[in-house]
Amino acid sequence: xxxxxxxxxxxxxxASEKTEKGTARAGTxxxxxxxxxxxxxxxxxxxxxxxxxxxxxxxDTGASMVLCNSYHLYLRPGPELxxxxxxxxxWMNWNGPILTDSGGFQVFSLSQLRDIREDGVRFKDxxxxxxxxxxxxxxxxxxxxxxxxxxxAFDECPPYPATRDYAxxxxxxxxxxxxxxxxxxxxxxxxxxxxxxxxSTYPDLREKSAQFVQxxxxxxxxxxxxxxxxxxxEINRIVELTAPFLPKDKPRYLMGVGTPEDxxxxxxxxxxxxxxxxxxxxxxxxxxxxxxxxRIIKNAEFxxxxxxxxxxCSCFTCQNHSRAYIRHLFRQKEWTxxxxxxxxxxxxxxxxxxxxxxxxxxxRFEDFYTETMVRLGKAKVV
Amino acid sequence: xxxxxxxxxxxxxxASEKTEKGTARAGTxxxxxxxxxxxxxxxxxxxxxxxxxxxxxxxDTGASMVLCNSYHLYLRPGPELxxxxxxxxxWMNWNGPILTDSGGFQVFSLSQLRDIREDGVRFKDxxxxxxxxxxxxxxxxxxxxxxxxxxxAFDECPPYPATRDYAxxxxxxxxxxxxxxxxxxxxxxxxxxxxxxxxSTYPDLREKSAQFVQxxxxxxxxxxxxxxxxxxxEINRIVELTAPFLPKDKPRYLMGVGTPEDxxxxxxxxxxxxxxxxxxxxxxxxxxxxxxxxRIIKNAEFxxxxxxxxxxCSCFTCQNHSRAYIRHLFRQKEWTxxxxxxxxxxxxxxxxxxxxxxxxxxxRFEDFYTETMVRLGKAKVV
Numbered sequence: 001x002x003x004x005x006x007x008x009x010x011x012x013x014x015a016s017e018k019t020e021k022g023t024a025r026a027g028t029x030x031x032x033x034x035x036x037x038x039x040x041x042x043x044x045x046x047x048x049x050x051x052x053x054x055x056x057x058x059x060d061t062g063a064s065m066v067l068c069n070s071y072h073l074y075l076r077p078g079p080e081l082x083x084x085x086x087x088x089x090x091w092m093n094w095n096g097p098i099l100t101d102s103g104g105f106q107v108f109s110l111s112q113l114r115d116i117r118e119d120g121v122r123f124k125d126x127x128x129x130x131x132x133x134x135x136x137x138x139x140x141x142x143x144x145x146x147x148x149x150x151x152x153a154f155d156e157c158p159p160y161p162a163t164r165d166y167a168x169x170x171x172x173x174x175x176x177x178x179x180x181x182x183x184x185x186x187x188x189x190x191x192x193x194x195x196x197x198x199x200s201t202y203p204d205l206r207e208k209s210a211q212f213v214q215x216x217x218x219x220x221x222x223x224x225x226x227x228x229x230x231x232x233x234e235i236n237r238i239v240e241l242t243a244p245f246l247p248k249d250k251p252r253y254l255m256g257v258g259t260p261e262d263x264x265x266x267x268x269x270x271x272x273x274x275x276x277x278x279x280x281x282x283x284x285x286x287x288x289x290x291x292x293x294x295r296i297i298k299n300a301e302f303x304x305x306x307x308x309x310x311x312x313c314s315c316f317t318c319q320n321h322s323r324a325y326i327r328h329l330f331r332q333k334e335w336t337x338x339x340x341x342x343x344x345x346x347x348x349x350x351x352x353x354x355x356x357x358x359x360x361x362x363x364r365f366e367d368f369y370t371e372t373m374v375r376l377g378k379a380k381v382v
Numbered sequence: 383x384x385x386x387x388x389x390x391x392x393x394x395x396x397a398s399e400k401t402e403k404g405t406a407r408a409g410t411x412x413x414x415x416x417x418x419x420x421x422x423x424x425x426x427x428x429x430x431x432x433x434x435x436x437x438x439x440x441x442d443t444g445a446s447m448v449l450c451n452s453y454h455l456y457l458r459p460g461p462e463l464x465x466x467x468x469x470x471x472x473w474m475n476w477n478g479p480i481l482t483d484s485g486g487f488q489v490f491s492l493s494q495l496r497d498i499r500e501d502g503v504r505f506k507d508x509x510x511x512x513x514x515x516x517x518x519x520x521x522x523x524x525x526x527x528x529x530x531x532x533x534x535a536f537d538e539c540p541p542y543p544a545t546r547d548y549a550x551x552x553x554x555x556x557x558x559x560x561x562x563x564x565x566x567x568x569x570x571x572x573x574x575x576x577x578x579x580x581x582s583t584y585p586d587l588r589e590k591s592a593q594f595v596q597x598x599x600x601x602x603x604x605x606x607x608x609x610x611x612x613x614x615x616e617i618n619r620i621v622e623l624t625a626p627f628l629p630k631d632k633p634r635y636l637m638g639v640g641t642p643e644d645x646x647x648x649x650x651x652x653x654x655x656x657x658x659x660x661x662x663x664x665x666x667x668x669x670x671x672x673x674x675x676x677r678i679i680k681n682a683e684f685x686x687x688x689x690x691x692x693x694x695c696s697c698f699t700c701q702n703h704s705r706a707y708i709r710h711l712f713r714q715k716e717w718t719x720x721x722x723x724x725x726x727x728x729x730x731x732x733x734x735x736x737x738x739x740x741x742x743x744x745x746r747f748e749d750f751y752t753e754t755m756v757r758l759g760k761a762k763v764v
Contacts, residue, residue: 049711049718055702057436077685077710085688085706093702303459306467320437320475324467328459329431335717336431 008032009149009192009219011251017365021240022269024369026360029220029251029272031097031149032190033089034064038251038272039356041263041349042067042099043279047076048092050346051280052339055094060316061347062354065097065149067275070142071106074134075125079145087147098148099275101255102139102181102196104155105224116156118173136180140193144186152222152255153181155196160230167200174198175212182216192219194253200225201234203241210245220251223271227256236265243270260289260352261378267356268369274353279345284338286330289348293377297341302327315347316340390414391531391574391601393633399747403622404651406751408742411602411633411654413479413531414572415471416446420633420654421735423645424449424481425661425728429458430474432728433662434721437476442698443729444736447479447531449657452524453488456516457507461527469529480530481657483637484521484563484578486537487606498538500555518562522575526568534604534637535563537578542612549582556580557594564598574601576635582607583616585623592627602633605653609638618647625652642671642734643760649738650751656735661727666720668712671730675759679723684709697729698722 008031015026029036043050043058046069050058058066068088073079085091088098107114107121114123120135134142139154155174158167178195185193195213199205213221223242226235239254246252253273254266263274279289286297290310297309308318309326317326317340329337352372359368373379390413397408411418425432425440428451432440440448450470455461467473470480489496489503496505502517516524521536537556540549560577567575577595581587595603605624608617621636628634635655636648645656661671668679672692679691690700691708699708699722711719734754741750755761 047711047714047716048707049716052717052721054439054698054718054721056698072714076714077706081686081706081710084686085704091704091707093707304463304466316436316438322467322473324459324463325430325473325475328463329429332429332454332458334429334431335434335720336436338717339434339436339721 007219008190011220011249013249015361015363017360017363019268019366019369021236021265022243024267024356024360024365025270025272026357027251027272031065031192033095033097033149036064036097037354037357039263039267039353040064040273041353042273042275043346044069044275044277045092045094046072046277048073048082048088050342051284052335052342053280055092057316057339057343058094058346059096061343062350063096063346065099065273066094067099067101068092068146068148069103069106070100070139070146071103071110073100073146074103074142075127075132079142083145083147089147097150099150099253100143100146100148100152102152102154103134103142104139104152105157105256107134108157120154136177137184140181140184140186144191147187148191150192150194150220151185153178153193153195155198155224157225157228158198158200160201160228160234162200164202167202167205170200171198171205171209175209178213178216194218194220194222196222196224196255197242197246198225199242201230201238206238206242207245210242214247218250220253220273221246222253222255224255226254227258227276232262232265235262236269239266239269239271246270260349261373261376263349263352264356264369264372267353268365276349279349280342283341283345286337286341288341289345291372291375297323297327297330297337309341309344310348313344313348315344317344389601390572393602393631395631397743397745399742399745401650401748401751403618403647404625406649406738406742406747407652407654408739409633409654413447413574415477415479415531418446418479419736419739421645421649421738422446422655423728423731423735424655424657426451426657426659427474427476428454428659430455430464430470432724433666434717434724435662437474439698439721439725440476440728441478443725444732445478445728447481447655448476449481449483450474450528450530451485451488452482452521452528453485453492455482455528456485456524457509457514461524465527465529471529479532481532481635482525482528482530482534484534484536485516485524486521487539487638489516490539502536518559519566522563522566522568526573529569530573532574532576532602533567535560535575535577537580537606539607539610540580540582542583542610542616544582546584546587549584549587552582553580553587553591557591560595560598576600576602576604578604578606578637579624579628580607583612583620588620588624589627592624596629600632602635602655603628604635604637606637608636609640609658614644614647617644618651621648621651621653628652642731643755643758645731645734646738646751646754649735650747658731661731662724665723665727668719668723670723671727673754673757679705679709679712679719691723691726692730695726695730697726699726
């Protein structure tokens with residue numbers, strides 16, 4: 001029983017395990033739309049759908065929380081319409097927790113014409129040609145209208161590589177904007193605003209940022225500015241040096257990551273939440289995840305292979321269809337092939353996080369990590 | 383209890399109702415993979431998948447039997463591979479009844495280069511550029527390998543319009559080929575070969591053909607050569623004059639039809655089975671069926687319409703999503719929109735046949751027909 005005034009968000013750290021690179025964690029994140037067991041992976045529904053899938057198929061993968069993109073939904077269909085529908089949950093009929101990003105990453109990366117100002121970014125919609133302005137205030141208004149459980153601070157995500165000067169000035173702006181975000185956030189009673197740690201690849205800036213964001217009354221924190229083209233080792237390095245500065249009693253979200261090996265590397269370094277378009281994107285391009293690494297369905301080796309994508313996998317696709325069948329559909333450009341591989345890839349990532357969680361609960365994460373990475377072909381056999 | 387030697391196919395006529403245009407029927411068609419209540423509509427899985435959908439979604443629409451195209455499966459992936467997988471049912475993991483067409487319609491309509499001979503058709507695969515030959519014997523070999531419950535005779539489908547001379551000579555060939563089909567059909571114990579009545583738009587040829595095909599030991603009969611570009615009235619006329627010559631105790635399949643109004647018109651004239659790519663094709667182009675006629679999801683009227691595609695519809699799409707949401711997904715070119723509308727459109731046609739069936743069982747088909755057609759905007763209010 002919780003009283004009416006108990007906070008709508010909480011994080012309970014259930015177990016943690018010291019690893020060679022940090023501390024792996026298992027926890028439970030409570031939101032107004034349900035509890036989420038961490039570590040966990042959020043499928044991405046850019047335009048308020050996970051590409052090629054129905055929400056019921058997304059749910060069947062075991063997904064507990066999903067991500068939508070404010071930038072895309074702001075441009076089309078517009079937050080007013082989604083608010084009129086009763087908010088994102090009702091709009092797209094997903095009753096579990098939802099997180100939206102701030103739009104920051106997209107206005108910097110997708111807009112052809114953009115003008116970064118002190119108070120936000122002016123940019124051109126590549127489709128309509130219209131100009132728009134989004135700053136911290138606007139981002140809050142948009143995300144308050146969309147109504148997800150977790151909303152993200154409007155930040156500048158510096159490109160990789162960035163000079164120290166650029167990174168430092170950009171960080172100042174991100175911090176100033178964070179303050180504005182908290183000032184303008186109109187629904188702190190039912191939406192958790194997560195600050196984002198930036199600082200590019202510079203350890204002192206990352207530390208400074210991690211310390212700065214903790215002054216805000218947040219239910220969780222994110223590490224941003226990774227997965228922008230830097231090598232995998234660089235992501236690991238940034239997470240490794242940043243995570244220890246984040247509070248232990250709040251969930252930690254690593255934005256835009258990633259592959260099975262990225263998830264494991266960053267869980268090992270103390271991260272709890274992840275999102276990435278990769279599982280559905282590579283599915284549409286014909287690749288699927290396996291415990292032995294990524295495979296290409298078009299390959300001739302699968303022509304007469306009547307086994308599932310992954311032996312023993314419990315996803316809908318592997319329970320129902322063969323590699324030979326999916327290969328045929330993919331070669332015939334049938335959208336069903338993309339759907340079937342998207343289902344598999346999402347479930348594969350979710351089960352990777354679930355296995356990692358169980359390993360932490362069982363105090364055997366480090367062994368699990370080594371075995372899984374060796375099989376993925378991502379670590380040397382020791 | 384059935385003995386081991388009882389026939390694998392049977393048709394039980396449960397009710398029939400005299401209409402202004404013929405006799406509407408309700409029956410049960412038994413196949414090795416289950417019973418099918420008629421009248422019924424078969425979704426089309428051209429390349430062994432219903433476009434944009436999973437087979438579990440197809441099943442949820444209420445579909446009891448589905449159609450696959452021999453021509454496409456012959457070219458890719460080839461009947462040998464499907465046979466090796468254990469046949470079509472196992473290949474695509476659909477455990478209900480399956481019907482394949484003979485490939486005849488496609489070699490005539492899709493092949494750019496084709497050479498109609500006395501013993502079959504030589505044609506060029508438009509993708510690989512290779513030449514192939516299919517005649518009645520080859521079609522039987524292909525369909526025996528694919529292994530569906532119902533296979534179709536290899537026929538010539540004359541174009542519309544066709545001269546009487548052409549139609550007559552073509553019919554002779556189709557009848558000669560039918561004889562060869564029955565000679566070469568290697569699995570009469572578990573596959574039902576349906577003859578196809580041809581004869582273009584000529585009543586005497588249609589009658590002649592309907593009489594001719596009855597000499598063969600068939601479990602069902604089809605009317606072909608319709609839905610090839612002729613006006614709707616012409617389809618009705620052909621069915622109206624042909625159906626009465628077909629045996630009452632066998633299912634009657636009208637190939638390649640159609641729209642809700644076509645189904646009702648032809649059920650009214652005594653047909654039991656239908657197939658068409660239309661529900662999924664118009665879905666991909668943004669249209670959905672409604673009791674008030676076909677609607678275009680892109681239309682501005684649906685922008686803020688938070689109701690289902692069709693009020694009271696029990697399909698997955700209408701139970702879960704709004705017109706405004708689907709419109710947005712369609713405008714964003716999200717494949718999920720096509721999937722959602724395909725689900726709705728297929729279920730709409732299936733429920734149309736189910737309602738027609740119930741009306742026949744209740745001896746009120748003619749009233750049901752008039753009411754439904756008036757609402758569809760396809761008949762004048764009387």
